[in-house]
Amino acid sequence: EVLEGENAVFCVEVENDDAEIHWFKDGLKLHETHQTILKSFGKTHILVFVNVAHRDSGVVTFVAGRSKTSSRLKVKATKHCPPICPVGVKMDVDRPNSTVLTWVPAANTQTSTRSIFVVERQEAGSQEWEKCFTSENAASAEITSDSVPCEGDYRFRVCCINKYGRSGHVEFPKAVHLGEELWSRIVHVLDRRVVEGEDAHFSIELSTPMVATWFLNSAQLQHGGRYSVQQSQTQHSLAIRETSATEDAAEVTFIANGVRDSAVLRVKRSPLSDLDGNKKSYISEEIHLQCELSRTSGKVRWFKDGQEVEEGDNTQLICEGPYRRLTILSGSVEDNGEYVCETDGDSVFFQLSVKEPPAKFVSPSEPELELTRLASERLQLSCEISQPDAPVRWYRDGLEVEEGQNLILEVDGARRRLVIPITTVDDTGEYVCDTDDDSYIRVNLRPFKSHSFLFNDFIPVSRLGAEVVWRLNGKEVEESSDVTITEDGLIHRLTIHCPTPEDSGKYTCDAVDDKIDFQVKVSGNETISALEMCFPLIGHPQRGTRRLGRVLPGCRRRQHQIQGYGGR
Structure with a gap:
């Protein structure tokens, strides 16, 4: 069977x-x-x-x-039964003014018989269900506000139908509000005409979030430059910075999906002339806010943060011809705010900022110094600031320094000191004492070794590949069995093997752009094993250089006098 x-x-x-x-x-x-x-x-x-x-x-x-x-x-023959109800119904209500319904066909639904899914809606307060969607294959439906006859709360259900009958209905768990009309309204934030040079602000609020575009006289506006285009959920805003008289009567248009609204930008010149719109002052200083009227008889009113200003012990309102002035005899932090001088519907704005005077350096008077110290010497960098309680920071080559055994930071009233008890070559660098107001003093420190006629005490030239010529009393010295001229990187040496009194004289090491002289005097009756000189050019070429002559081991200082010094 x-x-x-x-x-x-x-x-x-x-x-x-x-x-x-x-x-x-x-x-x-x-x-x-x-x-x-x-x-x-x-x-x-x-x-x-x-x-x-x-x-x-x-x-x-x-x-x-x-x-x-x-x-x-x-x-x-099979038993013909109506289809089984769909399962797994879900409802997405997070979409603006629409919803998406989904379901899963029953697993044992006969595939040999054509079935149709039917979605019905019911308005809140009504007992009737009306068909709003049918599909043979799809297991989802999007219901928009356009598919409902009027605005309201709606519920939905779905069933399956074939030639043998209809399944039961499965109702979706929530109700959704549909039919809400998209609305918008452009609001000019400034409740008056924009004065030339001021920023014009426009905003618009939609009923649902969506992407939109702003236009100025049919030209699409992009964020950047003079235009600031912002969106936060349903709120859209446009700011036009520093408006000009040429933009008077320009049309500002907002366009979104199904929404279009416009406003007119009005820009005019004010009879009030702002002489100084942004004022900055320090505590205890006298402050003047002044504007000029087109008519000497015009009357004005002054406001601070929306409150009218009246004369007092510390505040004067002065009228001199076409000028109107608000004077604060001794400014304080409490005087910070927005001041408005208003006449006949026109206004001029002042933004006043009063703060503590900056901490400036009183001494030393030179903003940049260059110091040179012998290694092992004590170094003290000292400066005085105008505000005794102002904090300062010390930096070395751009990095903030910290106190340690060989670095001490001292505070003595308005004086600040950095002390290095024992300097070394490693302490070379640029030292900066910095305040919050960006005042500073720079100190270039160059510790160097105490040069004497010691073995292995060399100073190099300032760059590799320098051409160096050695001369004795103006005559070029050539290598021989008694004289050796060597170059080792930045080090240039002239070595006299077994020097004699005839080797005395003025030795010059000439590096084209700079040179150094050695005055050598050899005296005595015994032979010196060797005398070696090396070119010591380093640092600033215009400040000259130091000497360097040295005696190799074996010289006898009691019988021989070897003198050397360097200079231009």
Whole structure:
């Protein structure tokens, strides 16, 4: 027995696979078609009727040689039932003025029968359900405000329908508000005309968030430069900085999806002339806010942060011809704020900022110094600032220094000191004492070693590859068995092996751009093992350089006097 629409399968196994076989149904021989499948696998033979109908009922016979076997096929009609309800219904209510409904078809829904999903809506307060969406294949539906007759709260349900009936309804869990009209309103933040040079502000609020564009006289505006375009959820704003008279009567247009609104920008010249719109002053200083009227008889009113200003012990309101002045005799932090001078609907704004006077350096008077110290000497960098309680920071080559065993930071009233008890070559660098007001003093420190005629005490030239010529009393010295001239990186040496009194004289090491002299005097009766001189140019070329002559081990200082000094 096979249900209608299913496949009927017959399988026979024979003893010998060389026998001739045939399939029959109701005495008629079967041949392979798209609904009848005949297959053989060795001794196994198969017959399949695909998607059987009631008419396929009958007797099926298999013949192999002289043998045969039969079976009766009975096709039973299926029980036709209406479809099963969809499952897994969900509702997305986070979309602006719309919702998305989704569901999952029942797992055992018959695929052989065409089914249709139907979505219905019900307005709050009504008992009637109305069809609003149908689909044969889709398992989701987007319901927008355009599909409802009026604004209101709506509920939804879904069912499945085929030719045998309708499934039960599955109701979605929430209600959604639809039909709300998109609305907007451009608001000019300044409740008056914009005075030339001021910023013009426009804002607009939508009922739902969406991308929008601003235009000025049909030209699209981009964020940047004079234009600031901002959006925060449903709020949109436009700021036009430093308006000019040429923009008077310009049309400002806002366009979004389904929304368009416009406003007119009005820019005019004020009869009030602002002489100084932004004022900065220090505590205890006298402050003047002044503007000029187009008419000497005009009357003005002064406001601070929206409150009218009246004369008092510390505040004077002065009228001199076309000028109007507000004077604060001794400024304080409490005087900070926005001041407005208003006349006949026109206004001039002043932004006043009063703060502590900056901490400036009183001494030393030179903003930049350059110091040179012998290694192992004590170094003290000292400066005095105008505000005794102002904090300062010390830096060395751009990095803030910290106190340690060999670096002390001292505070003595308004004086600040940096002390290095024992300087070394490693302390070389630029030292900066900095305040919060960016006042500073720079000190370039150059500690150097105390040079004497010691072995391995060299000073290099300032760059590699310098051409150096050695001269004795103006005559170029050439290498020989007694004189050696060597170059080792930045070090240039002239070595006199076994010097004698004849080697005395003025030695010059000439590096084209600079040179150094050595005055050498050799005296005594015994032979000196060697005298070596090296070129010591370093640092600032215009300040000259120091000497360097030295005696190699073996010289006898008591019998020999070797003198050396350097200079331009």
